[in-house]
Amino acid sequence: MKKHFPMNHVIGFLLSIALTLFALFIAFETDFTTNVKLWIIGAFAIFQALVQLIMFMHMTEGKAKVANIINISYSVFLAVVIVAGSIWILTTGHAAH
Amino acid sequence: MKLDEFFVTGDPLILGSQIAIGLTMVGLVVLITYLKKWKWLWNEWFTTVDHKKIGIMYIIAGVLMFFRGGVDGLMMKAQTSRPNMEFLDAQHYDEVFTTHGVVMILFMAMPLLIGIINVVMPLQIGARDVAFPKLNALSFWTFFVGAMLFNISFVIGGSPDAGWTSYFPLAGSEFSPDVGNNYYAIALQIAGVGTLASGINFIVTILKMRAPGMKLMKMPMFSWTTLVTSVLIVAAFPIFTVALALMTLDRIFGAHFFTVAGGGDPMLWLNLFWLWGHPEVYIVVLPAFGMFSEVIATFSRKNLFGYTAMVVSIVAIAFLSMLVWVHHFYTMGNSAAVNSVFSITTMMIAIPTGVKIFNWLFTMRKGRIKFTNAMLWALAFIPNFTIGGVTGVMLAMAAADYQYHNTLFLVAHFHYTLIPGVVFAVFAGLYYWWPKMFGFKLNEKIGKWHFWLFVIGFNLTFMPMFFVGLDGMSRRMYTYSESTGWGPLLGISAVGSLVLAAGFAALVYNIYWSFRYASRDIGGDPWDARTLEWATASPVQEYNFAITPQVTDHDEFWLMKKQGRNTIKKEDVKDIHMPSNSAIPIILSVAMGIVGFFLVFEWVTLAAIFSVLIIGGLIANSFDYDDGYHIPAKKVWETEQKWRGDL
Amino acid sequence: MASQTSTPLEYSTKQNEMNILGFWIFLGAEIVLFSTLFATYFVLEQSYAGGPTQSDLFILKDVLIETFLLLTSSFTMGLAIHQMRGNNKNAMLFWTVATLLLGLGFLYYEINEFNHYIHEGLTLQTSAFGSAFLTLLGTHGVHVALGIGWVIALIIQVVRRGITAVTARKFFIVSLYWHFLDVVWIFIFTFVYLKGLM
Numbered sequence: 001m002k003k004h005f006p007m008n009h010v011i012g013f014l015l016s017i018a019l020t021l022f023a024l025f026i027a028f029e030t031d032f033t034t035n036v037k038l039w040i041i042g043a044f045a046i047f048q049a050l051v052q053l054i055m056f057m058h059m060t061e062g063k064a065k066v067a068n069i070i071n072i073s074y075s076v077f078l079a080v081v082i083v084a085g086s087i088w089i090l091t092t093g094h095a096a097h
Numbered sequence: 098m099k100l101d102e103f104f105v106t107g108d109p110l111i112l113g114s115q116i117a118i119g120l121t122m123v124g125l126v127v128l129i130t131y132l133k134k135w136k137w138l139w140n141e142w143f144t145t146v147d148h149k150k151i152g153i154m155y156i157i158a159g160v161l162m163f164f165r166g167g168v169d170g171l172m173m174k175a176q177t178s179r180p181n182m183e184f185l186d187a188q189h190y191d192e193v194f195t196t197h198g199v200v201m202i203l204f205m206a207m208p209l210l211i212g213i214i215n216v217v218m219p220l221q222i223g224a225r226d227v228a229f230p231k232l233n234a235l236s237f238w239t240f241f242v243g244a245m246l247f248n249i250s251f252v253i254g255g256s257p258d259a260g261w262t263s264y265f266p267l268a269g270s271e272f273s274p275d276v277g278n279n280y281y282a283i284a285l286q287i288a289g290v291g292t293l294a295s296g297i298n299f300i301v302t303i304l305k306m307r308a309p310g311m312k313l314m315k316m317p318m319f320s321w322t323t324l325v326t327s328v329l330i331v332a333a334f335p336i337f338t339v340a341l342a343l344m345t346l347d348r349i350f351g352a353h354f355f356t357v358a359g360g361g362d363p364m365l366w367l368n369l370f371w372l373w374g375h376p377e378v379y380i381v382v383l384p385a386f387g388m389f390s391e392v393i394a395t396f397s398r399k400n401l402f403g404y405t406a407m408v409v410s411i412v413a414i415a416f417l418s419m420l421v422w423v424h425h426f427y428t429m430g431n432s433a434a435v436n437s438v439f440s441i442t443t444m445m446i447a448i449p450t451g452v453k454i455f456n457w458l459f460t461m462r463k464g465r466i467k468f469t470n471a472m473l474w475a476l477a478f479i480p481n482f483t484i485g486g487v488t489g490v491m492l493a494m495a496a497a498d499y500q501y502h503n504t505l506f507l508v509a510h511f512h513y514t515l516i517p518g519v520v521f522a523v524f525a526g527l528y529y530w531w532p533k534m535f536g537f538k539l540n541e542k543i544g545k546w547h548f549w550l551f552v553i554g555f556n557l558t559f560m561p562m563f564f565v566g567l568d569g570m571s572r573r574m575y576t577y578s579e580s581t582g583w584g585p586l587l588g589i590s591a592v593g594s595l596v597l598a599a600g601f602a603a604l605v606y607n608i609y610w611s612f613r614y615a616s617r618d619i620g621g622d623p624w625d626a627r628t629l630e631w632a633t634a635s636p637v638q639e640y641n642f643a644i645t646p647q648v649t650d651h652d653e654f655w656l657m658k659k660q661g662r663n664t665i666k667k668e669d670v671k672d673i674h675m676p677s678n679s680a681i682p683i684i685l686s687v688a689m690g691i692v693g694f695f696l697v698f699e700w701v702t703l704a705a706i707f708s709v710l711i712i713g714g715l716i717a718n719s720f721d722y723d724d725g726y727h728i729p730a731k732k733v734w735e736t737e738q739k740w741r742g743d744l
Numbered sequence: 745m746a747s748q749t750s751t752p753l754e755y756s757t758k759q760n761e762m763n764i765l766g767f768w769i770f771l772g773a774e775i776v777l778f779s780t781l782f783a784t785y786f787v788l789e790q791s792y793a794g795g796p797t798q799s800d801l802f803i804l805k806d807v808l809i810e811t812f813l814l815l816t817s818s819f820t821m822g823l824a825i826h827q828m829r830g831n832n833k834n835a836m837l838f839w840t841v842a843t844l845l846l847g848l849g850f851l852y853y854e855i856n857e858f859n860h861y862i863h864e865g866l867t868l869q870t871s872a873f874g875s876a877f878l879t880l881l882g883t884h885g886v887h888v889a890l891g892i893g894w895v896i897a898l899i900i901q902v903v904r905r906g907i908t909a910v911t912a913r914k915f916f917i918v919s920l921y922w923h924f925l926d927v928v929w930i931f932i933f934t935f936v937y938l939k940g941l942m
Contacts, residue, residue, distance in 0.1 A: 228762045229763075229766065293773060296773075297769045297770055297773070298766070300766075300769055301762050301765050301766045301769065304765065305761065305762045305765065306762075331772055332772075332773075334773070335773045335774070335776040335777035336776060336777075336780045339780040339784070340780070342879075343784065343875075343879070346868065346875065347875075350868055350869075352868045352869065352875035352879070353791075353793070353869070353871060353872045353874075353875050354784065354875050354876065354879075358793075359791070359793045359869070359870070359871050359874075359875070360788070360792065360871050360872035360873065361788065361791065362787060362788065362872070365784065365787055365788070369780065372780075712893075716897060719894070719897045719898075719914075720897070720901070722910070
């Protein structure tokens with residue numbers, strides 16, 4: 001029966017809950033500076049997203065797995081460009097004065 | 098709202114257009130009814146899912162929009178042809194330059210390129226159709242509905258008038274309370290949906306449907322540029338979707354993304370607009386590069402020089418194009434670090450582009466060049482585009498840009514990139530692939546008139562604009578005094594635009610003449626070409642390839658001809674699966690158009706009620722299990738016998 | 745996974761492979777769409793124009809309920825796919841309905857949340873922060889609502905037609921969509937709610 005038990009999903013689910021609770025703990029029960037907290041919980045969020053992508057969405061299976069990985073990596077790169085770029089451009093220079 | 102507020106009144110030019118549009122529409126309906134062609138139109142065209150027919154519809158729409166945008170351009174040139182001219186007033190001039198920009202980029206360049214991609218790319222990779230034929234039809238109809246919605250603005254409600262970039266705060270409801278800018282936000286949104294779907298469709302087609310043996314690095318260059326352009330579409334268009342949605346929320350629902358009053362930031366609009374807008378430039382120019390690559394290789398009768406370098410430079414251009422958007426607003430007062438970084442990334446784009454120019458030149462070197470019309474356009478492209486590219490590097494320098502910014506120098510620069518880079522390419526592509534689409538060639542002699550009038554007219558129109566721009570004339574000025582001394586140069590420019598228009602007229606005449614008189618007996622391969630699309634009949638049979646070709650190398654069709662493999666055997670022909678036509682795409686798109694129209698006029702309740710149509714269309718689509726049909730092998734064999742003759 | 749030695753049904757035809765790949769690319773576009781909304785939020789998150797701020801508005805308990813509802817629904821959706829691959833139609837439908845109920849619960853709490861904000865004086869028109877925050881959250885909410893409608897349409901199709909290559913493919917795609925909405929929520933949870941309350 002082991003074959004039919006969705007172990008991956010259960011592990012993924014438990015990891016998601018644990019990461020959410022860790023993030024809560026870091027955010028409200030520690031004395032790091034806000035910046036450090038954001039880096040830590042941001043890393044948790046990315047890890048949790050990977051859990052979803054790999055364990056729930058089976059990104060790395062099927063014939064198109066290379067295309068999928070390139071596609072998602074490129075989209076993440078774009079997300080970083082859009083978010084970091086916009087913040088950098090619109091909150092420095094004229095906005096800072 | 099009163100009827101006289103609904104229709105634009107009080108301008109003789111617009112009244113004339115209203116009457117002309119009304120008469121044309123009535124005339125068309127009468128004509129189609131008289132010829133009993135409604136059923137034919139519906140079955141053969143409106144509900145088709147055939148990539149070749151969809152491509153042709155894109156091209157027809159694109160040429161019509163070219164006319165519309167061209168008339169706008171001529172009106173601008175007429176207005177600035179002499180100092181203190183009183184042909185258009187300031188408001189009308191604002192509307193005309195706005196619609197000229199939007200129409201030319203989004204409703205002329207995009208559909209012409211996507212149209213040619215649609216016709217050619219699946220054939221070039223040896224595929225039956227695109228990956229999602231029904232989605233492809235939806236792409237076309239959303240584009241078409243979006244374009245029509247945008248175009249009726251000048252007779253119903255009023256045109257947008259804040260420039261094709263629609264910068265806030267001018268484009269906000271405080272300074273542009275009329276419905277014009279709602280048209281901009283909503284029509285482009287509807288068309289954008291289709292473009293995104295096209296992008297996804299083409300990527301999957303190229304990744305999954307190439308003929309056996311065609312490795313990515315053996316794929317023809319035009320298909321490569323299509324792939325990279327599609328990736329850019331998927332990367333950039335969602336940004337525009339969001340930007341337009343935020344604009345709609347600001348204008349119709351009183352949000353404060355870009356309006357200073359509630360703490361919004363007008364520069365955020367610029368930032369989002371150019372995050373999309375710069376890649377958009379490469380979205381239109383990359384397929385054009387691909388077309389030149391095919392045309393130059395075919396008519397130099399050599400394979401493309403530096404294939405790998407070509408692919409690498411396309412990918413590099415695409416990658417960099419996502420990292421340069423700030424060069425459109427260096428002058429907003431960014432920090433020095435921001436301007437420096439974006440200055441450097443912008444200049445870096447010149448490197449891969451230069452690589453491509455040299456590759457084309459080396460492809461021609463020692464080739465036996467045939468000066469067909471398609472080749473002439475490719476030859477004219479290289480020097481003209483280089484002028485555009487070099488002035489682009491001038492503009493890339495942030496410090497110098499403070500002088501050039503928003504002058505006619507900039508306007509001349511981007512016309513020197515977009516006209517040779519896109520319009521020349523579309524002409525080259527049309528002359529080259531016309532036989533594949535329609536089964537006859539365009540006339541070469543009339544084509545020479547088209548070519549020389551257009552190229553000379555183009556240079557006459559835009560070269561003087563560099564100089565008045567350097568002399569300080571800013572763009573979008575509707576009038577100027579005699580003391581500026583710009584009169585003579587702008588006069589030459591206006592004359593040039595008439596020559597340009599004569600060139601376009603020559604193309605239209607060429608299409609008419611060739612349709613009536615050109616020889617239909619041209620075979621499948623009239624240019625002695627190199628890639629797989631020429632292994633089919635002209636016009637292409639509805640199922641594309643009787644037998645999926647086996648690819649061994651670059652320029653596969655050239656090899657097939659050399660090795661005598663360009664024949665088929667009867668026993669290899671099998672039944673061919675075809676998708677059924679569908680009415681869902683056109684109905685869904687028209688529903689979007691209706692909802693969009695209500696939103697333009699801010700009739701939110703009506704829009705909400707009619708949204709049910711869109712949801713209904715989506716549900717109908719989900720429950721549609723039509724599995725298509727098969728063309729029997731016997732019929733395929735008969736068709737093949739007919740055009741091959743020798744079987 | 746040990747149990748997947750043969751190709752799952754949803755990948756069994758070329759058209760299915762293409763649809764799934766196409767949907768992944770669409771999800772790439774969705775990532776860009778949501779990052780644009782996030783960028784907008786980050787640029788405007790402190791433009792209150794005298795209106796309420798994050799700490800005036802957010803209630804951690806409600807946010808946590810929504811988070812766990814959506815996390816769990818992502819898990820049950822995964823189980824539904826697992827059962828689909830085992831060809832257990834009834835178990836598959838059971839977990840799908842569970843997903844649906846959890847999704848509806850999420851929506852219920854989210855609508856309450858919106859009501860609460862209006863009550864506290866934050867609307868789309870209040871401030872740039874209000875516009876950006878409500879649009880980000882609302883776009884995610886609309887996606888969830890569409891997802892619910894989509895899942896219902898597919899439940900009907902699976903009941904009628906059983907697990908076939910086509911329904912399996914459609915179902916796999918809706919599951920990708922559903923998990924993706926959870927991914928987006930993780931980032932809203934982290935960078936909007938937690939950051940706003942810290």
